[in-house]
Amino acid sequence: xxxxxxxxxxxxxxxxxxxxxxxxxxxxxxxxxxxxxxxxxxxxxxxxxxxxxxxxxxxxxxxxxxxxxxxxxxxxxxxxxxxxxxxxxxxxxxxxxxxxxxxxxxxxxxxxxxxxxxxxxxxxxxxxxxxxxxxxxxxxxxxxxxxxxxxxxxxxxxxxxxxxxxxxxxxxxxxxxxxxxxxxxxxxxxxxxxxxxxxxxxxxxxxxxxxxxxxxxxxxxxxxxxxxxxxxxxxxxxxxxxxxxxxxxxxxxxxxxxxxxxxxxxxxxxxxxxxxxxxxxxxxxxxxxxxxxxxxxxxxxxxxxxxxxxxxxxxxxxxxxxxxxxxxxxxxxxxxxxxxxxxxxxxxxxxxxxxxxxxxxxxxxxxxxxxxxxxxxxxxxxxxxx
Amino acid sequence: xxxxxxxxxxxxxxxxxxxxxxxxxxxxxxxxxxxxxxxxxxxxxxxxxxxxxxxxxxxxxxxxxxxxxxxxxxxxxxxxxxxxxxxxxxxxxxxxxxxxxxxxxxxxxxxxxxxxxxxxxxxxxxxxxxxxxxxxxxxxxxxxxxxxxxxxxxxxxxxxxxxxxxxxxxxxxxxxxxxxxxxxxxxxxxxxxxxxxxxxxxxxxxxxxxx
Numbered sequence: 001x002x003x004x005x006x007x008x009x010x011x012x013x014x015x016x017x018x019x020x021x022x023x024x025x026x027x028x029x030x031x032x033x034x035x036x037x038x039x040x041x042x043x044x045x046x047x048x049x050x051x052x053x054x055x056x057x058x059x060x061x062x063x064x065x066x067x068x069x070x071x072x073x074x075x076x077x078x079x080x081x082x083x084x085x086x087x088x089x090x091x092x093x094x095x096x097x098x099x100x101x102x103x104x105x106x107x108x109x110x111x112x113x114x115x116x117x118x119x120x121x122x123x124x125x126x127x128x129x130x131x132x133x134x135x136x137x138x139x140x141x142x143x144x145x146x147x148x149x150x151x152x153x154x155x156x157x158x159x160x161x162x163x164x165x166x167x168x169x170x171x172x173x174x175x176x177x178x179x180x181x182x183x184x185x186x187x188x189x190x191x192x193x194x195x196x197x198x199x200x201x202x203x204x205x206x207x208x209x210x211x212x213x214x215x216x217x218x219x220x221x222x223x224x225x226x227x228x229x230x231x232x233x234x235x236x237x238x239x240x241x242x243x244x245x246x247x248x249x250x251x252x253x254x255x256x257x258x259x260x261x262x263x264x265x266x267x268x269x270x271x272x273x274x275x276x277x278x279x280x281x282x283x284x285x286x287x288x289x290x291x292x293x294x295x296x297x298x299x300x301x302x303x304x305x306x307x308x309x310x311x312x313x314x315x316x317x318x319x320x321x322x323x324x325x326x327x328x329x330x331x332x333x334x335x336x337x338x339x340x341x342x343x344x345x346x347x348x349x350x351x352x353x354x355x356x357x358x359x360x361x362x363x364x365x366x367x368x369x370x371x372x373x374x375x376x377x378x379x380x381x382x383x384x385x386x
Numbered sequence: 387x388x389x390x391x392x393x394x395x396x397x398x399x400x401x402x403x404x405x406x407x408x409x410x411x412x413x414x415x416x417x418x419x420x421x422x423x424x425x426x427x428x429x430x431x432x433x434x435x436x437x438x439x440x441x442x443x444x445x446x447x448x449x450x451x452x453x454x455x456x457x458x459x460x461x462x463x464x465x466x467x468x469x470x471x472x473x474x475x476x477x478x479x480x481x482x483x484x485x486x487x488x489x490x491x492x493x494x495x496x497x498x499x500x501x502x503x504x505x506x507x508x509x510x511x512x513x514x515x516x517x518x519x520x521x522x523x524x525x526x527x528x529x530x531x532x533x534x535x536x537x538x539x540x541x542x543x544x545x546x547x548x549x550x551x552x553x554x555x556x557x558x559x560x561x562x563x564x565x566x567x568x569x570x571x572x573x574x575x576x577x578x579x580x581x582x583x584x585x586x587x588x589x590x591x592x593x594x595x596x597x
Contacts, residue, residue, distance in 0.1 A: 109434075109435075110434070110524070110525040111432065111434050111525065112525065154505060155504045155505045155527070156498065156499075156500040156501075156504070156505040157504070162502060162503050163503060163504060163527075164503035164504060164527050164528060164529055165527070166527050166528075166529070166530075166533075169529070169530075171503065171529070
């Protein structure tokens, strides 16, 4: 029966190739989407794990909270008091709490945005992979700056050079230049925490505290305790990941609907192809019935034809997605919010199998109605032929 | 049937005509589209205020076009003229051709130099004889006193008329500047001289290509 089905498909090559292309494009679209989703999730997970922390303490930033405070005539706080750091460090579950003070100074007409980050030794402990390309590995004085690789290149600075901040009127000496990491660190200016506090008039204030736990299993309990620090809210790594995934979710939904449309078009292609086969081969199928082929056998033959068609389309689609997917992912990277630096396209066996099975299922389902019609053709029709 | 075909044909022709007019028939805007059409990749050091600089260097200018000059065939002569090998950002060089209508008025180049307290971006405009028409420091992070000295119009204007063959010694060929600003001023002069040499090389390359 397989040979007969193949021979039947071979009789109208152009029509069948077109139906096969339709299925292939649908499966490729699905596979690209699945692989992109998987890749994004994995890359984000690995990037967040690479941050060396499990949670972050940030100032209360909920817009409802801000509105309530304004309505009550209270001022808004965009930073934490240094005492929050001491409280966090005292928590039994916390192994390391690294404070940071971040200040962004945009100079639109000059096309530059200086991002200053005040840090202390604990940040260095939290980022053991931080490597200094040239110069000292850490500040030797308070008026020193460590530059990210890109920042140093842009400002043409080398260790020992002077570096001036026109907005804060402060001259610093470049202590070291970080190795290129492909992360945001590359374009930042790192200064000692106390220097940043003095530069931006934020004495005893910090923007955030990165928290590393002794045991990541204690995240829940530690989060509940740290949440009690006045003016602070805890954002755990999984919450951060959830937020990022939500951001991508909207784009993914749109793309998924496109994939559904592509899949529907592919299914309609198979449906149309098989229906026209049934119409064209009415007398032939009736002759088969007259010669003793049963209705279920005709049904099986037509279903086999649609299965072969979608099988071929599925394989072609997976091959297509493997070739095109990476290029598409690199283009899509520009529009993805908070895009991780790792590979965004991961066509795992699981994703490939799922897409292949979906394509196959939809294709075979699309062939059911024409096959059913063919199986009900009366043998008497054969007598009308010619 | 024939009428329907004719009507359909007219509609298609109209649509194609409208599409062609919208893409080809629009007169070019004065500044941006020229870059968009010829963009080969973002230059390392962009020209940040083209409109203002063009008006300052070439008051009659109406538009500019950015082209990339690959100077690899002239590396030997460039080394002799610059006194060093060209830096990676100097080859290829982005040359902005400034026009008044169809007439070429001059060229503009942007160079990033190592100031005392940070990078300084120098914009230089030259006319077709290779003489400086104007110099603008579009980005610098020097302390206020040094910035004031470097940005002072008399000092920058003293560079006008200079060519790549002129000397650029501070205090001798170019007016002296306040002591604190001398390191950065020397860096600016070096940048101006390098840009003049590179623009001259680009012009020679243009002439060779025209021949």
